[in-house]
Each structure stands twice: as C-alpha cells, then as structure tokens.
Amino acid sequence: MAAGGHSPLEQFEIKQLIPLNAGGVDISFTNSALWMVIAIAAATLLLTMGMRGRAMVPGRLQSLAEISYEFIANMIRDNAGSGGKPYFPFLFTLFFFILFCNLLGMIPYSFTPTSHIIVTFGMALVVFIGVTIIGFAKNGLGFIRLFVPSGVPIPLLFILVPIEIISYFVRPISLSLRLFANMMAGHTMLKVFGGFVISLGFVAGWAPLAFLVALTGLEIGIAMLQAYVFTILSCLYLHDALHPGH
Amino acid sequence: MPQLAAETFASQLIWLAITFVVLYLIMSRVVIPRIGGILEDREARIRGDLDKAEELKADADKAMAEYESRLAEARASAQGIIGEMKAEMAAETEKRRQEIDADLSKRQAEAESRIAEQRESALGSLDEVAKQATAAVLERLTGKSDQDRVASAVATVGEGR
Numbered sequence: 001m002a003a004g005g006h007s008p009l010e011q012f013e014i015k016q017l018i019p020l021n022a023g024g025v026d027i028s029f030t031n032s033a034l035w036m037v038i039a040i041a042a043a044t045l046l047l048t049m050g051m052r053g054r055a056m057v058p059g060r061l062q063s064l065a066e067i068s069y070e071f072i073a074n075m076i077r078d079n080a081g082s083g084g085k086p087y088f089p090f091l092f093t094l095f096f097f098i099l100f101c102n103l104l105g106m107i108p109y110s111f112t113p114t115s116h117i118i119v120t121f122g123m124a125l126v127v128f129i130g131v132t133i134i135g136f137a138k139n140g141l142g143f144i145r146l147f148v149p150s151g152v153p154i155p156l157l158f159i160l161v162p163i164e165i166i167s168y169f170v171r172p173i174s175l176s177l178r179l180f181a182n183m184m185a186g187h188t189m190l191k192v193f194g195g196f197v198i199s200l201g202f203v204a205g206w207a208p209l210a211f212l213v214a215l216t217g218l219e220i221g222i223a224m225l226q227a228y229v230f231t232i233l234s235c236l237y238l239h240d241a242l243h244p245g246h
Numbered sequence: 247m248p249q250l251a252a253e254t255f256a257s258q259l260i261w262l263a264i265t266f267v268v269l270y271l272i273m274s275r276v277v278i279p280r281i282g283g284i285l286e287d288r289e290a291r292i293r294g295d296l297d298k299a300e301e302l303k304a305d306a307d308k309a310m311a312e313y314e315s316r317l318a319e320a321r322a323s324a325q326g327i328i329g330e331m332k333a334e335m336a337a338e339t340e341k342r343r344q345e346i347d348a349d350l351s352k353r354q355a356e357a358e359s360r361i362a363e364q365r366e367s368a369l370g371s372l373d374e375v376a377k378q379a380t381a382a383v384l385e386r387l388t389g390k391s392d393q394d395r396v397a398s399a400v401a402t403v404g405e406g407r
Contacts, residue, residue: 009247014254025256032254033261040269047277054284056291062284069281089274097269113262116248118255122262184249 008191012115012184032119035111039100047096068096072231079235083138083242090130091238094123095231102183102223106216114226115183117176124176127234135241146244175233182226186219376400 018029047068050061058066072092076084084091098114105112113119135143147164148157193215196208248254377400384391 012248014248014251014258020257026253027257027260029261030254030257032258033265036261036265040265040272043269044272044277047273047281051277051280051284054280056288058284065277065281066285069278069285089270089278092278093266093270093273096273097266113258116258118249118258119262122259123266180249 008188008195011111011187011191014116031111032113032116035104036097036101036113039097039104039113042104043096043100075232076235076238079232080238081242084235084238087134087238091231091234094127094234095227098123098179098230099224099227102227103220105183105187106220106223112183112187114179115187117180120176120180120183120230121172122176123230124172124179127175127237128172131234131237131241134238135244138242139244143241143244146240150245171237175230179226179230182222186215186222190215190219373400373404376404 015031016028017031017034020026020028046061047065050059050063050065053059053062055062069092072095073088076088076091080087101112101114104110105115135146139145147161147168149160149164152160190212193208193212197205197212199205200208377396380396380400381391381393384396
C-alpha cells in the first residue's frame with residue numbers, strides 16, 4: 001500500500017543533521033531539533049512582531065498576541081484559580097511550544113516533534129514533577145489529602161485511595177500519550193490517504209484527495225485543540241496541587 | 247516505529263529542553279511583560295478616561311444644581327417683590343379710600359349742619375311770618391288786631407306742631 005515503497009511511518013524518522021556527541025551520549029542536531037527551533041522562532045516572531053507597535057488600539061497581529069495572552073490568562077484563572085498566576089509564563093510557553101510544533105508539522109515535508117512520545121512525555125513529566133513539587137511545597141504533607149476523597153465511608157477508602165494514587169501517577173502517561181497519539185495518527189492518516197491519491201491516479205484519485213483536504217482542515221483543528229488540551233490539563237493538575245482538598 | 251528508537255531519545259530530550267528553555271526565557275522576559283504592559287496601560291487609560299468623565303459629569307451636575315438653586319432664588323425674590331408691591335399698593339389704596347371717606351363724611355356733616363341751620367332760621371322766621379299773616383287777616387276781618395294775643399295764639403299753635 002505504501003507508495004514508492006515508503007511506509008506511512010517513514011515521516012517520523014529522526015534524521016541527524018549535525019552529529020553531536022557529549023560523553024558518549026548522542027545529542028545530534030536532528031530534523032526534530034530543527035523544527036523545534038523553527039517553532040520557537042516562529043512563535044517568538046509572531047508575538048514580538050505583533051507587539052512591535054505597542055499601539056493603544058491594537059492592529060491584527062497585536063490583537064492576536066493580546067487575545068492569546070488573555071486566553072491563557074483566563075484559562076489559568078478559571079482552572080487553577082488566582083494561585084496559578086506565577087506559573088503563567090510556563091503555561092504560556094507550553095501552549096505556544098506545542099501549538100507551533102503541531103501547526104508547523106502540518107506543512108508538507110516538515111517534521112512534527114510532538115509526534116514523538118519521548119518529546120510529549122518529557123513535557124508531561126516536567127508538568128507532573130513540577131506540579132507534585134508545588135503541591136508539597138504549598139501544602140506540605142497536606143498534599144496527601146488529594147488521594148483521600150472527603151465524605152467517603154472508611155471502608156470505601158481502601159478501594160478509592162489506591163485508585164486515586166494510580167490515577168495520579170498515570171497522569172503524565174495519559175497526558176503525553178494523548179498528544180503523541182493524536183499527532184501521529186493524524187499524520188499517518190494524511191500519509192495513507194496521500195498514498196491513495198498517488199496509487200489511484202487521475203481516474204479515481206479525486207475522492208481520497210477531497211478527503212485529504214477535509215482531513216487537513218481537521219488536523220489543523222486538532223493541532224490547536226491538542227495544544228489547548230495539554231495546557232488546560234496542566235492547569236487542572238496545578239489546581240489540584242494548589243487546592244488538594246476534594 | 248521510529249518513535250521507539252531509544253537511541254534518538256537523548257538528543258530529542260536535550261533539544262526539547264534547550265528550545266523550551268529558550269522560548270520560556272523569551273516569553274517571560276520579553277513577550278509577556280510587553281503584552282501585559284500594553285494591556286495594563288490600556289486598562290489604566292480606560293479607567294482614567296472613565297474617572298475623568300465621571301468627574302466632568304459631577305461638575306456638570308454641580309453647575310446644574312447651582313443653576314437650579316439660583317433660578318429658585320430668583321423666583322423666590324421675584325415672588326417677594328410682587329407680594330411687597332401688592333401689599334404696598336393695597337395699603338396706598340386703603341389710605342386713599344380712608345382719606346376720601348373722611349373728607350366725604352366731613353363735607354356731609356357740614357352740609358347737614360348748614361341744612362339744620364337754615365331749617366332753624368326758616369323755622370324762626372316762620373313764627374314772625376305767621377304772626378304778621380294772622381295780624382293782617384285779623385285786621386281785614388275785624389279792623390283791628392291785638393299784637394300780644396296774636397303772638398300767644400301763634401305760639402300755642404306752634405307748640406302743637
């Protein structure tokens with residue numbers, strides 16, 4: 001089925017661009033690293049270019065920058081409460097990093113760093129560890145209350161507490177898998193249908209092409225949605241860390 | 247599946263850390279203060295404008311109240327002047343009326359006294375005329391007349407009047 005002998009998964013191949021080695025560990029500058037750099041450059045460019053004028057009445061780009069700022073600020077206030085304010089720069093960065101990695105991945109022949117589980121897991125682990133540290137720093141051992149639902153009969157606690165603990169530790173996995181799986185599945189689907197277009201040719205290739213166009217629109221939506229989901233879940237975890245009582 | 251090629255993990259994580267930290271620094275040092283500053287400036291400006299508008303409105307309200315009170319004052323003083331004038335005119339009219347009344351009653355009294363006087367004198371001369379007429383009648387009828395008897399007769403008749 002793969003056109004020209006290419007597997008749909010071939011697009012996820014990590015290619016070394018500049019081989020680097022630090023103490024026997026391979027830290028080469030790869031296509032993934034290149035697209036991360038492009039993503040942060042694009043995010044920086046968009047947000048600084050937009051704010052260049054610092055106009056009292058914003059233009060289009062400035063409006064976009066201001067709206068994204070307020071969007072994230074409101075997301076944190078609504079989901080994590082006012083205590084979440086110090087973490088605004090981190091969550092803002094997280095949102096834009098994922099958003100730009102996802103969106104730039106939609107460009108043909110580009111690479112999507114967030115389609116790799118290790119990248120999404122790295123981010124999810126930072127969020128998980130960070131939130132756990134914040135939880136213990138803000139509440140001390142009171143953070144344990146997070147695992148003990150209030151108003152539950154004692155016998156039930158023997159079942160519920162392990163479930164709460166497991167669900168807590170599964171968070172980084174679910175958080176990273178969600179983003180990684182969405183990105184990978186989307187790109188694989190696009191590749192598969194792209195293969196159909198080629199193999200069916202001029203005669204019947206139009207149907208998968210039309211589907212491909214619709215799917216591209218959907219994937220752009222998913223790219224934004226997943227950046228939003230990752231950030232809002234981080235906000236919710238932060239809320240648990242700040243207010244552990246159920 | 248290329249995602250499971252563990253030999254690429256170190257490189258991906260390193261570059262993720264580098265790019266993420268760089269983006270974090272740019273966002274927290276440059277982008278966020280800039281956007282936040284603009285939003286705060288705008289909010290401050292809008293709040294300032296609203297405050298100023300409120301102030302101006304208060305001023306206008308004050309001026310309006312002052313105008314109203316001045317108007318009320320002017321109305322009240324006008325009413326006072328009108329009342330005063332009315333009272334003054336009423337007093338003047340009353341005084342004039344009393345003067346005229348007094349004058350009229352004085353003249354009436356004078357006229358009355360003059361009438362009484364004339365009546366008195368008319369009545370006084372009536373006796374004389376009656377005596378002469380009686381004497382003349384008596385002389386024609388009897389050829390003589392006694393002055394004293396005529397006078398007493400006239401007086402007697404006059405008393406019965």
